[in-house]
Amino acid sequence: MASVKDRTTKPRNTRRERVEHREEKILSAAREMFNECGYGKTTIAEIARRSGVADGTVYLYFHNKEALARGVLVHFYAELTQAAQKGVDALSNSEERLRFLATHHLQTILAHWRLLEVLPLTDLTMDNYEGSTLHQMHKDYTAVFDRVAKDGVSQNILRTEMALWVLRDIFFGAMDYGARTIMIKRQNGHVETFVDDLMKLILAPTETANISTPLEALTQRMETAVERLETATSDKAPSMSTS
Amino acid sequence: MASVKDRTTKPRNTRRERVEHREEKILSAAREMFNECGYGKTTIAEIARRSGVADGTVYLYFHNKEALARGVLVHFYAELTQAAQKGVDALSNSEERLRFLATHHLQTILAHWRLLEVLPLTDLTMDNYEGSTLHQMHKDYTAVFDRVAKDGVSQNILRTEMALWVLRDIFFGAMDYGARTIMIKRQNGHVETFVDDLMKLILAPTETANISTPLEALTQRMETAVERLETATSDKAPSMSTS
DNA sequence: CATAAAAGATGAATAACCTTCATGTATGGA
DNA sequence: TCCATACATGAAGGTTATTCATCTTTTATG
Incomplete structure (x- = not known):
């Protein structure tokens, strides 16, 4: 031997x-x-x-072209997971960690979207996906999020109304989708906006800054409206015919 | 003629x-x-x-196989949009409408995921995607959500902390991702759980119920004004046809 | 060191598939 | 009836994934 x-x-x-x-x-x-x-x-x-x-x-x-693609993706996910875990370890509180994960994920997607589009082609139909190496890699990656999220929940930093798996899908799904929008808008500055908003959504409302007053809500609506004005130049109005 | x-x-x-x-x-x-x-x-x-x-x-x-795939997807989106709009019209309040949109979207994805995986393959790289028929179809579809969401915002039913485009991406992105998880779990019963949780996330905390103060009216006036400005600014529509 | 077995590498041949095009056929008006 | 046009056909051409008989290199052995 x-x-x-x-x-x-x-x-x-x-x-x-x-x-x-x-x-x-x-x-x-x-x-x-x-x-x-x-x-x-x-x-x-x-x-x-x-x-x-x-x-x-x-x-x-x-074995064939698809297996080669899978091999490439497995390596990609391994790197992604490693970088994510490293970044998380370097930070100390759950909110910062989540924010880092979001930013890191979004930027990585933006840099490698073409590679990631290969994913559906790897002919891992639902029958053979579960248990595949690729599935395992994906689970390893999202596990980084899961650990941070669990911490967040136990510290009452995260919203707790929903199942963890739902929260995870919302987190990553939103970014996969948002990446496309950001690319179409061709403004990488939107990454920060997106991450900020996503964080607002999943973080528990803080007691102090909590707004029970209608006035605050209205003010926020105004601020949002102003924000819309700011981005109006790069965003096209949706046209729709009622038929 | x-x-x-x-x-x-x-x-x-x-x-x-x-x-x-x-x-x-x-x-x-x-x-x-x-x-x-x-x-x-x-x-x-x-x-x-x-x-x-x-x-x-x-x-x-x-023209070729890809164009054929695009044609199929354009038809698919047309049907999807029509069904979505019809369902929305049949309901009367924003929350129910959003819930319907979510359920409808999720179930449609689950039934047609293999067709939708064709989307990235249609070789609409970011360079020629914008302005393509497919892009227009997609915008028409999400516009159904946008209208409902705007209503929801003006009624203080939706959370208002984030830009509309972010909310839209979170909404659809979360479901695209969630669909895969639900398929892997092989339990369609999770659709309801998922939609419920997603709704909890995007709906405003119920404390701040409707306020019919003069301020509400003022805010609405401002939002309407912003909307007018938005549509006025974005009249630079570069129309390109890809086939 | 000689030699054989095993492992690894090669690239021409094969097969599958998209796409084109020269040829054939139906249609609808004059 | 006849022609011009539009439409349809399927065999041929070109590109690529994949295989496999053959060759080369490496390792183990006496």
């Missing part, structure tokens, strides 16, 4: 190392291409060329 | 009618297939077979 190394060091040349290095090359070339061209316009031939192997070699490492 | 009909009625046989009927056949066959098999596994040959035409004929009606 355990292979003994020769006295002569071959630092980069064990079989295993070479194979792993090759797999990484293929993966990174694939990721590059998927992110540039999307799934359909990415060709195995070009991936092979960029990673310096023959076409057939790709199939020694990945 | 106006073609005069022959004295002899040919009820189903004008050239135009036949062509339109054929287009519908192709569209419905395509929709069926996309919904069954997804984009990648759907073949033009099979669509042609199911609609009783030759392969090449499909290309007389749609």
Whole structure:
């Protein structure tokens, strides 16, 4: 089982190392291409060329194009999770942590949306999705949120009226959707607005700043209206025909 | 311009009618297939077979496979919008309307998720998405929500701390995401839970019930003014057609 | 060191599929 | 009746994913 190394060091040349290095090359070339061209316009031939192997070699490492895409996404999620956890660990209170997670997620999506569009194509139909590596990766990622959210709940910082899984879906779903809007608006400044508003929504109303007075509510409506005016230039009015 | 009909009625046989009927056949066959098999596994040959035409004929009606997919989605959104508006019109208060919109959206997604996964594939990259027919369809659909939400805001039923576009993205985004979770859980009963929780989140705390003070009227006047300004500013409509 | 077995890599061949186009056919007016 | 036009066809062409017989490199063994 355990292979003994020769006295002569071959630092980069064990079989295993070479194979792993090759797999990484293929993966990174694939990721590059998927992110540039999307799934359909990415060709195995070009991936092979960029990673310096023959076409057939790709199939020694990945069963097919879809499996390759899955491999890329698994790596992506691993990085995402790691960065998220690291950021969370560097902060001390739940609200800041949630805000960080939101901003980090939104910005990452914005930077990699084309890669993420590959996700539905990986032919993980509902039958084989559960239990797949990709599903596990996704769960690992959202688990970072879950832990922070549970802390938030126990500290009465988060709203508690809803199930955790619902809150999680609202959190991530809202951002996936919001990212598209922000891209269409072509104004990355909206990231902050979006995160702020999302946080307002999920955080528990604070006692002190709580407004029971109708006046405060009205004032807020006015402020919102003014905000609408500010963004009116970049936002087009929805036109609708009643038919 | 106006073609005069022959004295002899040919009820189903004008050239135009036949062509339109054929287009519908192709569209419905395509929709069926996309919904069954997804984009990648759907073949033009099979669509042609199911609609009783030759392969090449499909290309007389749609520029290519992607355009066909877009056509299917445009039809889908048209139906969705119509059903949403109809349901809203049948109800009388904003909260019920929002709840209906949520339930309707969630259930429709659950029934057609495979078709909707085709959306990212239609190669409407961000460059040509804005102004496309599909974008317009999407805007028409969300406009139904926008109108209801505006009503809700003016009645102090909805939370007002956030911009409307953010609220919209949270609303739809949360459901798109939630649909996947519900499918994985394989329990459609969760639809109601999800909608309930989502509603709790976006509805204003019930303490601040309706206030019929003069201030309310003033605020409404201001909001109306802002709306006028909004529509006035955004009359720079760059219309582009993508097909 | 020689040699064989195993593992890894190759790229031409195959198959599937989208798309085009030269050819054929129906339609509707003159 | 006849022609111009619009419409339909399906075989052929081009692109790509995928396979596999063959070749090369590596490792284990005497």
